[in-house]
Amino acid sequence: xxxxxxxxxxxxxxxxxDDFTELWLIVVVIEEENPGxxxxxxxxxxxxxVRELATNHQITLVDEKTEKSLELSVDEIVxxxxxxxxxxxxxxxxxxxxxxxxxxNKRS
Amino acid sequence: MSNTDKxxxxxxxxxxxxxxxxxxxxxxxxxxNYQGSLYINPAVWQIAGGLAPIMAGGELPEISTGGSSLIxxxxxxxxxxxxxxxxxxxxxxxxKPGSDFNIRxxxxxxxxxxxxxxxxxxxxxxxxxxxxxxxxxMELPNGGTIGFRTHMTNSPNTAVTIDVHIPNLxxxxxxxxx
Numbered sequence: 001x002x003x004x005x006x007x008x009x010x011x012x013x014x015x016x017x018d019d020f021t022e023l024w025l026i027v028v029v030i031e032e033e034n035p036g037x038x039x040x041x042x043x044x045x046x047x048x049x050v051r052e053l054a055t056n057h058q059i060t061l062v063d064e065k066t067e068k069s070l071e072l073s074v075d076e077i078v079x080x081x082x083x084x085x086x087x088x089x090x091x092x093x094x095x096x097x098x099x100x101x102x103x104x105n106k107r108s
Numbered sequence: 109m110s111n112t113d114k115x116x117x118x119x120x121x122x123x124x125x126x127x128x129x130x131x132x133x134x135x136x137x138x139x140x141n142y143q144g145s146l147y148i149n150p151a152v153w154q155i156a157g158g159l160a161p162i163m164a165g166g167e168l169p170e171i172s173t174g175g176s177s178l179i180x181x182x183x184x185x186x187x188x189x190x191x192x193x194x195x196x197x198x199x200x201x202x203x204k205p206g207s208d209f210n211i212r213x214x215x216x217x218x219x220x221x222x223x224x225x226x227x228x229x230x231x232x233x234x235x236x237x238x239x240x241x242x243x244x245x246m247e248l249p250n251g252g253t254i255g256f257r258t259h260m261t262n263s264p265n266t267a268v269t270i271d272v273h274i275p276n277l278x279x280x281x282x283x284x285x286x
Contacts, residue, residue: 018207028279095241
């Protein structure tokens, strides 16, 4: 059960379309709309949010070295997020990686 | 203020507090008379050079330039500048809301961002080195973290982004625009 799913998506899209955004900030938005989520549920909710962002809102990941958007499938994006969260074993923080961008404002 | 001015700083402190510019301090600089001692932000110390001769004359009870206490001017009183007062002056988040209320648009570019960063880290922040963060990354005494970066942005108007992750206070970005 996800509270305010559409609001999470609306906010995440706005933030990511504005500028490169690291995973921790998307998790902050999810937590603000779903206070008290435990970590396991947070992973599942984050995966659903990221899948929606990648499927319907042209959101993808950024290569941190080149600062270019990566051409990845939806599954590859979701798997990268899940893998990182499980590696961390904690709520992501600044510097924990996984950067999002929107292909709507893709740099040439 | 001249070098021959023998006025004790403690005596002129009310004047300094009333009008920092008159006493050689720029408006908005930070200092305090803390339990009889004067603590000056080291960054401001150079500005306070006009006061040094007085201090050297032994007229002051105690001077510390190493203190990390930063003080903000609030309605004539001088109170320790807290993270809360830096990020939420007058109870509202700094800057203007951007694409989300967690994204704050700030004016002033690089210089303003550096000044703001100095205030955030002035109360005992410690660098975090074991991170892939592409910028300066620090942990605050309250457990929060902040980052200063000029990379990983595709906003052409953004000179610096300060990432702030302080639960129960502010979690978002401060985007300092050119």
